[in-house]
Amino acid sequence: MTATLIPPATARAHRDSNVLRWLAAYTSSMLGDGVYYLALSWAAVQAGTPAQAGVVMSVSALPRAVLMLGGGVIADRLGPRRVVIGSDAVRCAAVLAVAALLFLTSPGLWPLALLAFVFGTVDAVFLPAVGALPARLTDKSQLARVQGMRGLAIRFSSVVGAPLGGLGVAVGGASAAFALAGLLIAVSLPLLISVRMRDLPEDGAPTPGAPRTTALNDLRAGLRYIRRHRVLAPLMLAIALGDLGFVGPLNVGLALLADHRGWGASGMGWVLAGFGTGAGAASLLLAVRGRLPRAGLVIGCACATGAVAVGALGFVATLPAAVGTAVLVGLLTGLSGALCGALLQTQADPAYLGRVTSVSGLVSLGLTPLSMPFAAAAIGAWGLGPVYAVSATVCGLGGLVALLVPGLRRAELPG
Template sequence: MVADRFGPRRVAVVSDAVRCAVVLAAAVAVMLASPSVWLLVTVALIFGVVDAVFMPAVGALPPRITAPDQLARVQGMRGLSIRLSNAVGPLLAGTVLVIGGAAGAFTAAGVLFALSLVTLLTVRITPSAEVPQRASAWRELGDGLRYVRRHRMLAPLVTVIGLSEMCFSGPVATGLVLLAEERGWGASGMGWIASAFSVGAAASALLLTVSTRIPRAGLVMCGALLATAAGAVALGHAASLPIAVMFGSLIGLTSGFTTTLTGALIQTETDPRYLGRVVSVTTLCTLGLAPVLFPAVGITVALWGADMFFIGCGAICLLAAALGLSVPVIRHAELHPSSSASPAGG
């Protein structure tokens, strides 16, 4: 809602500046006094609030800076950068902590946020053709939710995203830990599976980045969901670590395809006036449900074993694929400008 009200670039710049200032302030605080839990809690709370504004704003930027037929490539680049950051970040953090301690780590993070801010300031977007009509915040929020509900593609697509990301937005990491413990593979075994998952996801991002066109994107997305469902069940029943690693890479590859294509379809089909609010809804579906699902993972594994958790993940992905295949507008979706970007779905 904030991104739609004030513009995605402006919101992204301001929120990134706040993140930079908070981290640098934390670095100064650690230099002047010993770090405390309350400092970390305060930083985490502020970050949570600012990220809730920053992420939808950044998600609303791609249609303003590239052509619709390039959105899948942009999403692939974004996924690839995230995977590379996840790989390099811990190594960099460990090195900085050894050399400069907590103050050095906060300072380094602040410098990285400053570089991010400078990069955002260089981004130029296509201005919206329509002048937004300001209404109250609650009315704009209600308008966004009604837009999603009435749109013939977005309503089922957001549901598909929620189902497909339900297990893979966080709970699967807990499931991998418990699976490795149950099978006696230990922490190193869990690390191998998680690494394979990341490699598979990076491979999907790279493939989509170099692909000039994704024909029948909706059908490809549904096929990837079916493969993810099969891979999740197979991972839960893997008899040895090498087999688990193989299926972990498969899940990373196919779930990466799904995430990238659903994101590109959201950006292609959504009216730019509502894109920030729609991205907020999908972010809530992918990240907001994770804290609620973590206890469910532990209870499921404790009662029925880790394999049952992965069977459940497979069933949910299968349900998402079935929903996508049952909705013609999703099944036949293409990554090109669509007339369905009206609230009523055209």
């Protein structure tokens, strides 16, 4: 599929119809994901034991983690637009096929496990391409604003997707919820096809007429490019440390904290809502402002201050204090995360963007979730306070990397 190319635009991203079409497609796809995950968990619980349902829900993690780096190579070779469209088409077809199967019969767990495996495999290609696409939609000066708009779409999808899935289950069971997920993903396809791409210079791309390298060599070249880059290399380390210290306390740790404090599930929901509110405010700030000066320094300060807030969350005694702390955590980590994404987009050579985003995605979505069982075991052994303090220290180290490495600390977003 040949991309439609457009000349450089001068419109701000939030007023650019091309960017808004992409945003609508992205939001619809993310809503479909939210409905899909609820439908999958519900159907798995209904068809098997809790342990079997847990296995089904985790099936997608392995192919996503193992294949993510290869997905970045594919995104760079074929172009992110083509890969995103193809991936969404496969995801849509797989979900609708399972919806039809569940409507016609009761096949048990095997189609759910197969669907989860297909989703995880496709995600390994889809996620790097999604990360590489914004740089081909608008000027570099608008990428921070695009990251803010993307963050708002993610927050909206996380709030609306699960209730939509629950409504689908209530109306027509798991098959109806899967059908709804497939239709939402399907809505993104014509929007993505209508999105126009920019013809970006690709200094790292092969010279026309030169022999085509192997996928493995492309992967090695991408990793070597990141390792030698004065901004991307420390930025990847900062992202890894920040996510590693953040995932445990804000997932399994929060459930244990709410139970230990006697806040219950509703209290945990309020804390999560506080985090989502803060993260949404950070995304809105970037979507409106479009650019923050001294981005590298802001990342370091926000990550370091956010680490203190993460640690404090483990020691607060009352629910209102926890909600307020969660708002601060969401604001600071949301700001640093969006700026990290914008720096990845603007600092990476367009020819390497798929591989760059695949490395950051592997760290955030493939490796750091593995810390959750260790965090739970550590909380059981030593209690909430020490584990939250250690997690905060790890987060803080990510901020220190951003503050101490000159290349990253002085990094700026294009004006």
